[in-house]
Amino acid sequence: MITLNVNQKSYKVDVDPNMPLLWVIRDVIGLTGTKYGCGVAQCGACVVHLDGEAVRSCVTKVSRAEGKKIVTIEGLSQHNDHPLQRAWQEIDVPQCGYCHSGQLMSAAVLLRENPNPTDKDIDAAMAGNICRCGTYLRIRKAIHLAAEMQRKGK
Numbered sequence: 001m002i003t004l005n006v007n008q009k010s011y012k013v014d015v016d017p018n019m020p021l022l023w024v025i026r027d028v029i030g031l032t033g034t035k036y037g038c039g040v041a042q043c044g045a046c047v048v049h050l051d052g053e054a055v056r057s058c059v060t061k062v063s064r065a066e067g068k069k070i071v072t073i074e075g076l077s078q079h080n081d082h083p084l085q086r087a088w089q090e091i092d093v094p095q096c097g098y099c100h101s102g103q104l105m106s107a108a109v110l111l112r113e114n115p116n117p118t119d120k121d122i123d124a125a126m127a128g129n130i131c132r133c134g135t136y137l138r139i140r141k142a143i144h145l146a147a148e149m150q151r152k153g154k
Helices: 021-029 083-091 100-113 119-126 136-152
Strands: 002-006 009-013 047-050 053-056 069-071
Touching: 002 021, 009 021, 021 047, 047 100, 053 100, 083 100, 083 136, 100 119, 100 136, 119 136
Parallel strands: 002 069
Antiparallel strands: 002 009, 047 053, 047 069
């Protein structure tokens, strides 16, 4: 049995310690906001926070997550009102939307570490997150808007 803390809730799961965290989150716990994209840590659709660090859950063994704080897109905010989530809606960022939970989770770490990022900072931080629809300019614009919201305390 492995005990996980996901979105401030404790889960006891009976899984192989080598099972990817992604599949435990989706198939065992039932939180389906984190997406499977490539399975080899190249696209970023599966990004979650592990003790505040953005990690690719498709290649992170569940044993690595035991005893750590895991945050998925469902736990980013209680009422979908994180500045990034509000900015995403205001800018109308998603096209198909499949990659955006991973995009949001990566952007949240960026803004926590750098509350006033430049375009270059955003591009560097988000480079590992692929959007097949090509909404990169809207993503960048939404990150700037969310940073402004955070600075103003909105």
